[in-house]
Amino acid sequence: MARRHCTECGAQLPKDARFCGSCGRPAHESAAVATPEADVGVPPLQEGMRPDQPRRGLGRVVKVSRLDKIVGLVLAVAIGVPVLLVIMWIVLQFVLGFLSSLFGF
Numbered sequence: 001m002a003r004r005h006c007t008e009c010g011a012q013l014p015k016d017a018r019f020c021g022s023c024g025r026p027a028h029e030s031a032a033v034a035t036p037e038a039d040v041g042v043p044p045l046q047e048g049m050r051p052d053q054p055r056r057g058l059g060r061v062v063k064v065s066r067l068d069k070i071v072g073l074v075l076a077v078a079i080g081v082p083v084l085l086v087i088m089w090i091v092l093q094f095v096l097g098f099l100s101s102l103f104g105f
Contacts, residue, residue, distance in 0.1 A: 004013040006020040006027065013020060017027050 004015070004017070004027065005011065006013055006023060006025060008025040009020060009023040011020055011022040013027050019026055
């Protein structure tokens with residue numbers, strides 16, 4: 001059985017504890033932590049693989065070509081710049097309207 005630890009202070013908890021004896025926080029079922037293997041569902045490294053290599057079983061790795069990156073950048077600029085200009089125009093009109101009502105010009 002996995003040892004239980006307080007999620008707040010890290011103190012070891014007895015099996016039937018409902019509260020931490022150190023900090024007084026309620027002991028949750030998630031307080032049962034044990035080994036690194038129990039953390040998250042990450043598949044172990046396969047033999048001969050480095051940690052920085054993509055692991056099999058995590059979905060298809062998509063390779064993006066230089067052309068795809070350029071097309072994405074062009075689309076982002078083509079859509080983003082007009083939107084930014086419209087927002088700037090609206091803010092400018094608001095500021096000018098506010099200043100003209102404030103100073104009467």
